[in-house]
Amino acid sequence: MKHNKLTTASGRPYTENEDSKTVGPRGPILLEDYILHEKMAHFNRERIPERVVHAKGSAAFGTFTVTHDITKYTKAKLFSEVGKQTNTLLRFSTVGGEKGSADTERDPRGFALKFYTEDGNWDLVGNNTPVFFIKDPKKFGDFIHTQKRDPQTNMKSPTMMWDYWSLNPESLHQVLILMSDRGTPYGHRHMNGYGSHTFSFMNKNDERFYVKFHFKTAQGIKNFTDEEATAMKGKDPDFSQRDLFENIEQGNYPKWNLKIQVMPEAEAKTYHLNPFDLTKVWPHKDYPLIDVGVLELNRNPDNYFQDVEQAAFAPAHVVDGVGYSPDKMLQGRLLSYPDAHRYRLGANYEQIPVNRCPFAVNNYQRDGAMRIDGNGGSKPNYFPNSFDDIKIDESYKEPAQELESSIADWYDRNAENENDHYTQPGNLFRLMTDEAKANTIHNIVGAMSGINGVKKEEIINRQLCHWFRADVNLGMAIAKGLGINVDMDMMR
Template sequence: MNDNEKSTRLTTASGKPVYEYENSQSAGPRGPLLLQDFFLHEKLAHFNRERIPERVVHAKGSGAYGTFTVTNDITKYTKANLFSELGKQTRIFLRFSTVGGEKGSADAERDPRGFALKFYTEDGNWDLVGNNTPVFFIKDPKKFPDFIHTQKRDPYTNCKSATMMWDFWSLNPESLHQVMILMSDRGTPVSYRHMHGFGSHTFSFINAENERFFVKFHFKTMQGIKNFTDAEATQMKGIDPDHAQRDLVESIENGDFPRWAMKVQIMPEAEAATYKWNPFDLTKVWSQKDYPLIDVGVIELNENPDNFFAHVEQAAFAPAHIVDGISYSPDKMLQGRLLAYPDAQRYRLGANYEHIPVNRCPYMVSNYQRDGQMRVDGNGGSQPNYFPNSFDGVYTDEKYKQPAEDLGQHVVADWFDRNAEGENDHYTQPGNLFRLMSAEARQHTISNIVGAMKGISGEKRELIINRQLCHFFRADISLGLGVAQGLGIDVTQHAGSMMHGN
């Protein structure tokens, strides 16, 4: 670059022009450095603070901007403005992630994948925060910290522990459905582009007549499903630990924009009480024969963020963020996340995290939240910071009131057993899933389970393995036998007790 092309003067953060950028000021060419070299201190101090706390879960991720386009009329179910007319487009941001690993972990790890969408709508931002699986390992949020601890590092060895994972899963048979998906080749997708996404939880729609419908969200990849075998995933971890990030960036750069078809399952509110499964149990799916998929629209990713940290790392999602026409459900895990997710973002990014551009609603926002670290928008100026007041004319709008929820006439507050009678069939759906797999997929799943369980060690090894085998046998006898054979366990003498969980 010649002198005529230089147009931007280098300055400190406070705007003072910088004379020397690369050499520290010192007492002589070989002497000690001077305290007065403020720019040296500014550079080092900022460098020390460049890393914000990583997410406790979903730490490593990738993301991009795009659009959601309505292709089918669902206004009889919801009055949400983003679905109001065919062809309507809404800007979105989608973040993919692995769940259990740290920021430096490999993209090809056997792990669920996060699938978090932010819709920038005229009625506010709607965050739909799910995974690439329709179910999860647990169904009560009180168990979430314990579960995540087993996916992280052993407090003694500081290594990942198969013993911790399988001990927890074997003691919580509700996990079996998700374990079956994780241990199939679906646990190692080839890329973020080649996997489905799900809202996972049960949410609700509210229409213009204030009728409530329960809803599950599905995002079907239009690139086709592609998964690694366990051997291929292991190889990819060594070849390129960032392969999924690289694939997403390059596909968008090349104009090969990833797309997903958005579909929903709709359950009338009255049918929730009589459905064969608890429709709010995150470890269960709704049969698509009972509640077929309904087309809604298409999401397309067509814009790479120009700075990973500013957009992807600082993106903050919370299922508490809904818009008019969309609401919650009695799903216990969802109810727990309504508190936990915004709390996590305030810890990680600060109280004003929704002022960061990737999280900011692009339409009007009006409230009385003031102050806090990194408030850079004028902080409301001289306007009142309380409500009601006699000055600013801000009002509440009754038309956005949601219909009352019917909780029954004799609702009792108590600590209910999540696996009480009628809520304790943890085997039918995982068994059905296994039997729906092709012969090759069943063999891969068994092989992946065997490989993962061989890492169980310690004095409780036999106890944990036998306990988990009970669950596999109860889901499907051939599954249990296959895993037992792979682990070298002779079950002929007590197969009956295993199949009955004794």
């Protein structure tokens, strides 16, 4: 059977459509992998003018207050002393729905936080889950397409979703979380937030630590059941936004406790899990949570479009003492997010008041649409020059980072020792209460019942194999709910 070749838009055939080119299997992505950038840049331009993902959102301003000393891990000024406060903006969102969609849909929730620090704005852009569906950014556009609308029917398609998930078992951990009642949180105030990615801290001695961020809701976890969420979609599609806005207006300010997990840099090389794999968590028994501070939301925006619709968050925006890691998904987002903002809001999106750093900003960027800051006036627009007083402060120089002395190639993200997609989802399911297990199974059966078409049986059987590998009882319960008789000998 003759097949069409996979090519770029310019017609060049290529082979590496799922794995980014990196320095060694766990090293950083190389800028030269233009297929990655072409896929992400085109994906960012698929919709105008709303966000391609996370279109339906709510936000509020607040403060972050340090309650515990973590200066042995980081020199970031916002953590410099107990009691220090930093102004913040936190935006919540659903992922797959359009701007007018219901905000109680079964979907991950975005948890995007902007800290307005004296060393610049720090954007911690995560979700309400500690993991994600994929581990390489080349897959992102393809994955999101399956969560959007079928190109023929223009309707959401369970067949597309489960076909993709069944072909990408690395998604199982996140899919299990999504199919539990955590996939339908009771508004924004009653869910946790996570940086999700592995980031890094640098202290005053230039020692590097890898770090995970956890924001634990002080309001307590509260979720809708699937039936309650479905009913609320029709009753009040803006329930989550209304709940957040009205509670803040009434002075019932929601809070989250920031905790971190810290891994010394040297341990990342020998830890039994890949610490930069976004589909995995770090077990708390190995890296317990460390208290840091309290985030409080205490002011609603005066104008939604001005402060929420125009808000732009990018994980590339870090501050001194906070850095990146070889997390492939994070590395892909470093270029993709600012590119999306420049497309959606313009080249000068960081001059919009909600995105503008409230402290001094000095650089040589000039011109572009909607330049509103005087455009540098008569000052030079090049560096170095003999006329202005802008100098480089060497005290902010980051320490050198040792990279793997490996061959740059397109490494399979699911090669041997990187392909255990079942242990953590299985452990998570076995940790659930009986009620949570029953609800999760009910939700999965309901979602998978929407699979149809000529490949229905193939997709269902493929996905059932993943559930069985995670936990036999989970697989059996789902199969029973779908009316499928399973031969256990064949499943072994």
